Amino acid sequence: MPELPEVEVLVRHLRPQLLGRTVRGIRVRRSKVLSGTSPRELRRRLSGATFTSLSRRGKFLVFQLHGPNLDEPFTILGHLAMTGRMYLQPRKVRLPKHAAVILNCGSENFVFEDTRYFGRFTMDAAALDKLGPEPLEGAFTASVLASAVRRSGQAIKVKLLDQKMVAGLGNIYASEALFLARVSPWTPARNLSEQEIKRLWRALRQVLRDAITRGSTVPLDYAGTEQRDGLFYFGSSDSTAASYVERLRVYDREGRACRRCGRTIQRMVQAARSTFFCPGCQPCKRALPKEHRSA
DNA sequence: CACCATGTTCCTTG
DNA sequence: CCAAGGAACATGGT
Numbered sequence: 001m002p003e004l005p006e007v008e009v010l011v012r013h014l015r016p017q018l019l020g021r022t023v024r025g026i027r028v029r030r031s032k033v034l035s036g037t038s039p040r041e042l043r044r045r046l047s048g049a050t051f052t053s054l055s056r057r058g059k060f061l062v063f064q065l066h067g068p069n070l071d072e073p074f075t076i077l078g079h080l081a082m083t084g085r086m087y088l089q090p091r092k093v094r095l096p097k098h099a100a101v102i103l104n105c106g107s108e109n110f111v112f113e114d115t116r117y118f119g120r121f122t123m124d125a126a127a128l129d130k131l132g133p134e135p136l137e138g139a140f141t142a143s144v145l146a147s148a149v150r151r152s153g154q155a156i157k158v159k160l161l162d163q164k165m166v167a168g169l170g171n172i173y174a175s176e177a178l179f180l181a182r183v184s185p186w187t188p189a190r191n192l193s194e195q196e197i198k199r200l201w202r203a204l205r206q207v208l209r210d211a212i213t214r215g216s217t218v219p220l221d222y223a224g225t226e227q228r229d230g231l232f233y234f235g236s237s238d239s240t241a242a243s244y245v246e247r248l249r250v251y252d253r254e255g256r257a258c259r260r261c262g263r264t265i266q267r268m269v270q271a272a273r274s275t276f277f278c279p280g281c282q283p284c285k286r287a288l289p290k291e292h293r294s295a
Numbered sequence: 296c297a298c299c300a301t302g303t304t305c306c307t308t309g
Numbered sequence: 310c311c312a313a314g315g316a317a318c319a320t321g322g323t
Contacts, residue, residue: 003302079303080302081302171301
């Protein structure tokens with residue numbers, strides 16, 4: 001489910017429910033989702049601890065807590081990877097099949113479930129130091145993007161997935177942003193013109209902001225395991241999800257007509273990941289004017 | 296059975 | 310050290 005916008009929407013949704021709550025018990029059903037910590041350490045730190053803040057950095061959820069005596073504040077990071085979800089549900093509601101970690105928060109359980117178990121809970125806050133700038137913050141200017149881009153010959157699509165370059169983009173919004181910016185996914189990063197960098201900078205921010213706005217208008221209902229929130233399932237069949245899909249301009253639209261120019265959207269593979277693009281709107285500007293030989 | 300999947304990390308090869 | 314490509318992780322959908 002998660003790229004930056006989805007994590008942002010989730011954080012805003014969870015924050016008021018979680019702050020001030022105290023953890024009364026913890027169950028780790030799949031210790032593989034813990035990294036840099038053990039079930040025992042997690043239990044020791046979390047038992048009796050209270051949530052004091054929740055924020056987002058890149059695709060990480062940043063939970064701050066403090067122990068029972070207002071002492072030793074500490075941080076836990078959550079990452080949802082491909083299929084992770086986090087929500088509160090009444091304790092009497094049955095836990096989902098792939099619940100990985102459950103925090104007893106009194107009348108409710110805070111559930112971290114992940115069908116593929118690629119997601120993580122970690123106590124190693126240093127993971128955040130490896131991230132590049134937050135694309136929606138003021139410090140991320142077009143010239144910051146320009147200098148990041150100049151140092152690489154990698155295809156720009158691949159570079160956008162590099163969390164050290166900009167934090168929070170994933171496979172969907174990387175394709176979407178390049179389409180909006182009318183930049184070919186194959187352009188070597190350092191070959192982007194000033195204009196293209198500027199367009200890409202604006203497109204990145206627009207695409208992410210848009211998705212957050214749209215996401216936050218969708219009612220989230222995590223109350224029961226059988227109920228879906230309808231927000232992050234662009235491939236599913238319910239109408240909420242369908243309307244979400246329609247917002248995507250190129251992602252998962254192979255073979256369909258470009259909404260802008262009518263050409264057929266293409267899918268190709270870069271770095272073992274699908275890239276979607278419109279050959280009309282994002283032409284590959286390869287060779288500069290080849291000299292014509294007069295012979 | 297085949298292939299695909301919103302992410303990250305590790306490994307090899309050059 | 311960097312870049313590129315691939316596999317791995319584990320499960321489910323089509």
